[in-house]
Amino acid sequence: MTSLLLLAAALLLLLFAGRFRDDRRRFGNGVLLGLGTLLLFAGSFLEFARFHRPVAQAVAGATGVAAVVSATAVAGALLANGIRMVRAEGGRPANLLSLLAGLGVLAVLALAVVTERTDQGPLRAAATAALLVAGYLAFLFLCFAGYAALYQRVTARRPVDFVVVLGAGLTNGSTVPPLLAARLQRALTLYRRQAARGRPPILVVSGGKGSDERVPEAEAMAGYLMARGVPEAHVLQERASTNTGENLAYSRELMERIRPDYRCAIVTNDFHVLRAGILARRAGVPGEAHGAPTAAYYRPSATLREFVAVLVSYPLANLAACAVLAAAGARAGWYG
Structure with missing residues (x-):
């Protein structure tokens, strides 16, 4: 058993390395890395338990x-962050994710405690099903968060023809807010670094005009960059997009007209980097995503939002997995 686990771990990690070298912009890479690491630890622990059973039992209990x-x-922590998000950013559904996630974790724990004390078949079935589904989602979240951190740290630094800055909402209909300013500052860093080598890229600012905005996001972003010394000739505005997918698709069309064999960098906030990379791959944009820093209080809720968006992009696989785990857990709990 131990040998099989370690062999499976080695194969999964080798598969991850090959896929990672081929294209880093895949959520499946993170899942392979997570599965391989999990099996590696499980196999190593079982091997250790063969020779040190009392110690292994103590470690398992701890x-x-x-x-x-x-x-x-x-x-x-999620509840505290959720309350702060509502106070700082308002009660929009996207700002409630930390709060809802914290309540969900507490609900699963409470159900497990009540089940342990009452030992009733229906409760055991519900608790086992809930624990399995929660474990699956927690595992995927750890894969997502861990791989997003890895992806940001190994992004290629080679010269590019364009730097695409993904838009975000404006303050008071025309002002660049701190979240978007961080993206623009990151783009400026990339621009100046390459310009110092004699090959300044074109900055593509991407974002249309929202219903509550007086100007297109791209116009406000272009003004921000030019006010900081970027020549107008080095700024290209994409003014039609309304979401990340459109940001990338419409920007791709503009870049292809200028240089069909282009390479680009994509700039967004750190919590959004992995999903931006995934969407860039799907849109056929040849470029890696780079992250700008985000306020600490904002990051947990934003990361959860990105995770949910990635899950929703694989609906059949995740719904099927949750359904199978819930059914298996309910059956095991009922007859256990």
Whole structure:
């Protein structure tokens, strides 16, 4: 059993390395890395347990306690962050994700505790199903967060023809807010670094005019860059897009007209980097995403939003996995 687990881990990690070298912009890479790492730890632990069973049992018990304590702490942190998000950013659905996630974690823990104390078949079935689905989602989230962090740290630094800056909402209908300013500053860094080598890229600012905005986001972004010394000839505006997918598709059309064999960098905020890379791959945009820093209080909710968006982009696979796990958990809990 141990040998099979370690062999499977090695194969998964080798597959991850090959896919990562081929194209980093795949969520599946993160899942392969997570599965390989999980099997590697499981196999190593079982091998250790063969020779040090008492110690292994103590470690397993301590790990279980640590998992419960950690889950409770994470729930508390999510609730606190959710309250702060509502106070700072308002009660829009996207700002409630931290709060809802914290309540969800507490609900699963409470259901497990009640089940342990009452030991009733229906409760056991519900608790086991909930724990399996929650475990699946937690595993995918760790894969997403871990791979997003890895992706940001190994983004290629080669010269590019264009730097695409993805838009975000404007303040008071025309002012660049801090979130968008961070993206523009990151783009300026890339621009100046390459310009110092004698090959300045064109900055493509991408974003249309929202219903509550007085000017297109691209116009406000272009003004921000030119006010900081970027020549007008080095700024290209894409004014029609309304979301990230359109940002990339419409920007691709503009870049292809100027240089069909172009290479680009895509700039967004750090929490959005992996999904931007995934969408760029799907849109046929030859470029890696680069992240700009985000306020610490904003990052948890934004990361959860990105994770949900990635899950929704694979609806059949995730719904099927959750349905199978829930059914298996309910059956095991009922007859357990």
